[in-house]
Amino acid sequence: MNCYLCGSSHTSRLFSNHNFDYYKCFNCQLYQIYPLPSNKDLNTFYLGEYKMSIGKHRDNLKIWQRIMNLIELFKKPCSLLEIGCSYGGLLVEVRKRGWKVCGIELSQEAAAYANKKGLNVSCKSLERSIFFKNKKRFDVILSWHVLEHYLNPIKEIRNISGLLKKNGMFIFSSPNANSLEAKLLGKFWGWFDAPAHLFLFSKRNIKYLLAKADLKLVKIITRRGYSMGIIVQFFYIPVTLVGYFLRKIISFKKNKKNKKIEKFVNEQKEIGFLYPLYNFIIKFLTIIQWPFDLLTLPLRKFYYSLGYGPELIIIAEKIKK
Ligand SMILES: [Zn+2]
Numbered sequence: 107m108n109c110y111l112c113g114s115s116h117t118s119r120l121f122s123n124h125n126f127d128y129y130k131c132f133n134c135q136l137y138q139i140y141p142l143p144s145n146k147d148l149n150t151f152y153l154g155e156y157k158m159s160i161g162k163h164r165d166n167l168k169i170w171q172r173i174m175n176l177i178e179l180f181k182k183p184c185s186l187l188e189i190g191c192s193y194g195g196l197l198v199e200v201r202k203r204g205w206k207v208c209g210i211e212l213s214q215e216a217a218a219y220a221n222k223k224g225l226n227v228s229c230k231s232l233e234r235s236i237f238f239k240n241k242k243r244f245d246v247i248l249s250w251h252v253l254e255h256y257l258n259p260i261k262e263i264r265n266i267s268g269l270l271k272k273n274g275m276f277i278f279s280s281p282n283a284n285s286l287e288a289k290l291l292g293k294f295w296g297w298f299d300a301p302a303h304l305f306l307f308s309k310r311n312i313k314y315l316l317a318k319a320d321l322k323l324v325k326i327i328t329r330r331g332y333s334m335g336i337i338v339q340f341f342y343i344p345v346t347l348v349g350y351f352l353r354k355i356i357s358f359k360k361n362k363k364n365k366k367i368e369k370f371v372n373e374q375k376e377i378g379f380l381y382p383l384y385n386f387i388i389k390f391l392t393i394i395q396w397p398f399d400l401l402t403l404p405l406r407k408f409y410y411s412l413g414y415g416p417e418l419i420i421i422a423e424k425i426k427k
Contacts, residue, residue: 110305111136111260111314121293125366126300128293134314137283137298137306142257147367151301152212169331170196173277173419174203177246180275180324180421184245187237187269190252191227194220201225208244210235232265243271249278251332254303260318267319270424276321279419282328284308286414287336294343296334297416301367309413312420321422328410331417337395338388345387352377 107129108115114133119140121128129140143151173196183204191197191209193216201207209227211217217229228235237244247266256262266276281297282288283306288295297303307315313323334342353373399406409415 107140109134109136110138111311121298123293123298123300124370128298128300131311134311135284135308136311139300139304142304143301143367145257147365148257148301151367151371167195167199170199173248174200176419176421177248177275177277178203181246185243186246186248187244189232189247189249189266191220191225192216194223194225194227196248196250197225197227198223205246208237208242210237232262232269237269238265242269243274244269245271245274247274247276249276251279251281253278253280254297254305254307257304259305259315263315263319263321267321267424272424272427274424275324276422276424277420278422279331279417280307282308282414282416282418284310284414285328285416286409287333287339287416289414290336291339291343294339294346296339296342301370307418309418312418316420316422320424320426322425323420324423325421326413327419328413328415329417329419330406330410330415331419333416334388334392335395335399337398338391341391342388345384349377349380352380 107117109117109131112131112134114131116132117129118132119127120130120137126139126143128137130137183206185206186197186200186208188197188200188207188209191211192213194209194211197207197209197220207225209217209220209225210232211220211227211229212231214229217227220227228237230236232238236242247270249266253259253262263276270276281303285308288297288306292298297306309326309328312326316323353376406415
């Protein structure tokens with residue numbers, strides 16, 4: 107297969123997760139699922155399996171404040187759109203700082219919750235949203251961990267760019283496929299999350315993506331972000347393996363369906379009774395990781411500064427009208 111982003115044929119299959127194959131491009135370092143699932147399959151997946159979690163609660167407040175401090179280094183309060191705004195937690199904070207805010211969110215439950223808080227959130231895809239139809243232009247567009255979910259990120263980023271004023275900024279985050287976590291954990295890295303994460307970018311290829319949409323890279327940083335951390339993920343490997351074998355047994359027993367997504371969604375439902383235990387293990391590991399996190403803080407800050415942190419934050423500027 108040829109690389110989605112740079113077109114190079116120098117690609118190779120690395121591993122498979124949840125029955126989906128991840129390929130790596132050795133020219134631009136893009137990771138992608140191939141073949142990609144269909145739009146219909148993805149809808150089945152998101153309705154049946156994906157749980158909204160980020161953004162409803164205030165525990166992300168510190169992260170959001172840091173994000174806004176960063177944005178306000180580049181722009182004074184003006185108009186802002188968040189794509190994938192979830193329950194509107196970040197938008198509420200941004201609005202308090204004097205910004206005029208709008209949002210887009212596909213989950214009906216989350217969008218309704220955000221609108222109840224007096225936010226202007228459209229529950230449609232970008233192309234079908236009122237902002238797109240009315241050709242509204244924004245000073246800043248934010249998109250947090252969304253780009254890796256799109257079937258066609260080039261098309262989506264061009265649409266986003268079309269909604270920006272000249273010199274407007276697109277600020278987004280995405281998992282860093284070139285992070286130390288990804289390198290150490292390989293297929294067990296939490297963000298090789300098929301079929302939710304279809305493309306995984308890194309510092310090297312993000313410029314290619316931006317260039318396709320008249321966007322210029324202003325700054326790129328890596329940080330811990332929403333990652334669970336290395337220790338939790340290492341201890342999580344046996345849990346993943348147990349889940350893997352349980353799914354094998356279940357699909358051996360009853361699942362004769364060939365469709366990958368339906369198979370995966372059904373398997374997840376079958377082992378759904380284990381979720382409380384799973385959540386307990388994650389909480390427990392997060393607590394025991396705390397002293398380790400503190401001790402390794404200087405080391406982590408160092409490799410984050412070199413570009414090996416698990417999350418990328420990209421600040422890009424629209425260069426054409
Ligand atoms: Zn490539």
